[in-house]
Structures are given as C-alpha cells and as structure tokens.
Amino acid sequence: MGLNMVVLDPAHGGTDLGARGTEGIHESDVVLQFAAAVKRALEGQGFQVIQTREGNENPSFDDRSARANAQRGAVFISLHIASTGLPGTARTYVQPDTTVSHDPTGLIPWDQAQAPFIPLSRKLGDMVQAELAKRFKGSPDVGQLVPIRQLRTTAAPAIAVEISSVVVENREDLDRMIPGVADAIARGVAQFRPSYVVPGMPGTPLVTQP
Amino acid sequence: MNPKWRLWLAGGLAVAVIAAALYFPALRRQVYKVKDLSEQTAEQARRELLPPAPVNSGEPRVKAQMYWGSRANDGTLVPVTVELPLSSDPTLRAKEILNTLLAGPVDPEARTLPPDAALLAFYILPDGTGVADFSEALASSIPSGIQSEQLAVDSIARTLEANVPQVQRLRILIHGQEVDTLAGHLDLTQTFQVSMSTAGTPPAKSGVSALTAPIQKAYDKVKRATKRP
Numbered sequence: 386m387g388l389n390m391v392v393l394d395p396a397h398g399g400t401d402l403g404a405r406g407t408e409g410i411h412e413s414d415v416v417l418q419f420a421a422a423v424k425r426a427l428e429g430q431g432f433q434v435i436q437t438r439e440g441n442e443n444p445s446f447d448d449r450s451a452r453a454n455a456q457r458g459a460v461f462i463s464l465h466i467a468s469t470g471l472p473g474t475a476r477t478y479v480q481p482d483t484t485v486s487h488d489p490t491g492l493i494p495w496d497q498a499q500a501p502f503i504p505l506s507r508k509l510g511d512m513v514q515a516e517l518a519k520r521f522k523g524s525p526d527v528g529q530l531v532p533i534r535q536l537r538t539t540a541a542p543a544i545a546v547e548i549s550s551v552v553v554e555n556r557e558d559l560d561r562m563i564p565g566v567a568d569a570i571a572r573g574v575a576q577f578r579p580s581y582v583v584p585g586m587p588g589t590p591l592v593t594q595p
Numbered sequence: 596m597n598p599k600w601r602l603w604l605a606g607g608l609a610v611a612v613i614a615a616a617l618y619f620p621a622l623r624r625q626v627y628k629v630k631d632l633s634e635q636t637a638e639q640a641r642r643e644l645l646p647p648a649p650v651n652s653g654e655p656r657v658k659a660q661m662y663w664g665s666r667a668n669d670g671t672l673v674p675v676t677v678e679l680p681l682s683s684d685p686t687l688r689a690k691e692i693l694n695t696l697l698a699g700p701v702d703p704e705a706r707t708l709p710p711d712a713a714l715l716a717f718y719i720l721p722d723g724t725g726v727a728d729f730s731e732a733l734a735s736s737i738p739s740g741i742q743s744e745q746l747a748v749d750s751i752a753r754t755l756e757a758n759v760p761q762v763q764r765l766r767i768l769i770h771g772q773e774v775d776t777l778a779g780h781l782d783l784t785q786t787f788q789v790s791m792s793t794a795g796t797p798p799a800k801s802g803v804s805a806l807t808a809p810i811q812k813a814y815d816k817v818k819r820a821t822k823r824p
Binding site: 396397401403404405412446465466467468469470471476478483496523529531532533534535537545547549550 | 667668669670738739740741742743745746775776779780781782784785
C-alpha cells in the first residue's frame with residue numbers, strides 16, 4: 386500500500402482570520418483559494434484529497450490532525466499566508482526531531498504523534514521546497530525545521546507551507562502565485578510518493594525506501 | 596390602514612434604516628475604542644504591579660550583541676553590537692538584555708518583538724533553563740505567521756546565547772502561563788535550545804533555525820553514523 390491521499394489544511398478560519406494585510410486581505414480566506422487550486426493539481430497527479438475545512442469554520446488543532454490520523458497512506462499539508470517575508474516567496478516547514486517517550490504498549494502519545502514520521506516529513510518538505518524554489522525566486526532551497534503546533538499531533542508525513550505575504554500592493558500579486566504554488570506542491574508530493582510505503586499490518590513500522 | 600398612513604409608515608421606516616446605516620460605523624468604532632482601552636488598562640495595571648526594572652548605572656558598560664531582524668525582510672537575524680551597563684548576575688543580566696531587545700533597534704522595521712510587549716519575569720533554573728515570562732502583548736501583537744513567530748523566539752534565544760552563557764535552554768510563558776502557541780503557529784509547549792553557535796547562518800542556506808540547529812546537528816551525526824558500513 387502506498388501514498389494515495391493528501392489531507393490539505395487551510396489554516397485558521399471562523400473568527401480566527403489569521404494574518405491581516407492590505408486591501409482587507411485575510412489569510413483565512415486566501416488559503417481556501419490556494420487549497421482549491423492545490424487540490425485540483427493533486428487530483429491531476431492521481432491523489433485523493435480531503436480538506437480539514439471547506440468553508441469559514443475553524444476546527445481545533447487536534448481536529449485537523451485527527452482528519453489525517455484517521456487515514457492510512459496519507460500526507461498532511463498545512464497552508465498559510467504570512468504577514469512578513471519577501472513578497473512572492475514561499476517556505477516549507479517541518480517539525481524538528483523530538484524525543485519520543487517509550488510506552489510499553491507501543492502506542493505513541495497523541496502529542497508526539499509526528500515524531501516517528503519526522504524523517505519522511507523532512508524528505509517531503511525538501512521535495513516540495515525544491516519545486517517552490519524553482520518557481521519563486523528568493524525562496525529557500527530546502528525546508529526549514531521549526532516546531533509548529535499543528536504538525537506535532539499529526540501521525541503522517543506532515544509539512545506546513547507559508548506564502549509571503551498578505552502585505553502586498555495588490556491582491557492580484559498573491560493570486561498570481563496560486564498556480565505556481567499548486568503545481569509545486571503537487572509535483573513535490575508526486576516525487577515523494579515512491580518514498581512512502583505504508584505497511585499493511587497495524588503496528589508495523591513505516592518504511593522509508595532508500 | 597389607509598394608503599396615506601402606509602406611505603408615512605414606509606417613509607418613516609426608510610429614514611430609520613438610513614439613519615441606522617449611517618450611525619453603525621461610528622458605533623462600531625466606538626465599541627473597538629472602548630475594547631482597546633479596557634485591554635490597555637488591564638495590561639497597564641499588570642505592569643504597574645511589577646517591581647521596576649533594576650537600573651545598573653554603576654555597572655561597567657560592556658558590548659552586547661542583540662539579534663534583530665534583517666532589513667532585507669528575508670526572515671534572517673542580524674547581530675547588532677550595543678554598549679550597555681550589564682550586571683554580572685546572570686538573572687539580572689538576562690532581564691537587562693531582554694528589555695533592550697524589547698526596546699527594539701533604531702530601525703523599527705528590524706524589530707522582532709512587538710513594541711508593547713513587556714518582560715514580566717525571568718528565572719534561571721538549576722539545570723540552565725531560563726524561564727522568560729512575557730506580557731500578553733507578545734502573543735497578541737506579534738504579526739501572525741510561522742516566520743514572524745520563529746524570528747521572535749529565535750531573536751530571544753540567540754541574544755541570550757550571545758550575552759548570558761548560563762542560559763542553555765529557554766521556556767517562554769505568557770503572563771505566567773504555559774500556552775500552546777505564540778500566536779497560532781510556533782509551539783511554545785517545548786523547551787528551546789539556546790547554547791550553540793549558529794549566529795549569522797541564514798536559514799535559507801542551512802534550513803535550520805537557531806531553535807533547532809543542535810537537533811539538526813544531532814540528526815546529521817546519526818545519519819552519517821548509520822551510513823557507515
């Protein structure tokens with residue numbers, strides 16, 4: 386069984402507008418537009434895509450993680466728009482290594498769910514970032530290691546993609562980035578697909594192909 | 596009801612609706628103003644309860660390195676050398692250093708922490724963990740985003756690393772409480788590494804923030820070791 390599903394997470398929503406910029410731009414609205422385009426691009430690559438939110442609601446961090454944790458063979462991508470950074474750039478973030486407390490039952494605590502997936506997340510993050518760097522000059526070449534709350538409880542290869550920024554002269558400047566971001570993410574995930582082999586039996590460890 | 600009265604009623608209603616529509620923005624502004632004022636007052640009250648920050652005018656002035664944002668707005672930090680009267684006591688020194696960091700650089704664009712944020716307390720635990728307790732403004736006034744939150748914590752960690760070697764790790768509290776995130780992104784439930792030397796390394800090349808550099812080094816070491824036959 387291999388990677389077949391992508392859980393897209395448009396961040397914020399509801400009363401949480403996220404970053405607020407010029408021209409009344411709200412991160413919570415813009416990420417939905419990005420998510421729609423990323424979904425189409427991923428479906429074009431043959432992936433099944435589900436979203437943590439479709440409209441203006443704000444699921445909790447745990448509810449969003451639970452959408453991914455309930456799937457087998459999924460990756461999780463959280464989409465953000467920054468209020469800082471060079472306009473027209475995009476960055477991928479991955480959880481840094483964390484110590485996992487060993488449970489005699491073999492179960493992984495919910496708040497450390499990401500820990501076993503970190504090597505895979507880093508691989509996915511670097512692949513997506515390499516595609517973003519090709520399209521958006523000034524973006525880093527590799528994914529950044531930053532502890533992000535949303536990723537910590539996600540039991541799947543998980544990354545956050547942040548686009549700069551809501552502080553743009555025109556809303557069109559952000560809109561113009563949508564196709565490039567969607568294509569970069571879809572290609573990055575497609576390149577990652579052979580690396581991710583999901584075991585058939587529950588409890589067996591994940592395998593990273595060389 | 597005769598048509599004349601209906602006309603009068605409709606006209607009256609229309610006038611009421613127009614008047615309400617005109618009044619609504621002013622009312623909303625008034626509500627926000629009152630809300631801001633009450634928040635400021637609460638924050639002011641908390642600050643007034645705190646003991647005044649120690650002034651060490653008698654201490655020798657030494658060169659300190661502060662890490663503020665790059666003017667290029669590229670998500671990197673730049674060391675800036677300033678001369679300060681610094682205490683030799685590590686806890687007092689850390690407070691003085693962080694208050695200078697909060698006061699900000701000459702160029703406001705290079706600021707990494709909100710101007711209205713305040714350091715409420717700072718402790719150093721016996722294991723070298725520094726606990727920095729900031730006012731709520733640190734979380735509520737910081738620009739939302741992964742990069743801005745990372746930069747804020749990175750600037751605190753690097754500045755402490757450069758000036759207070761006794762602080763090896765860092766915990767951040769908001770108004771005395773452990774919180775889930777700084778402003779919706781960065782995980783504040785963990786302890787950040789401080790003692791390391793990655794100053795000036797742009798994240799764009801390394802992919803490593805000051806918060807995670809030791810973890811990255813350890814990871815690379817393990818990776819190299821596992822590759823050996």
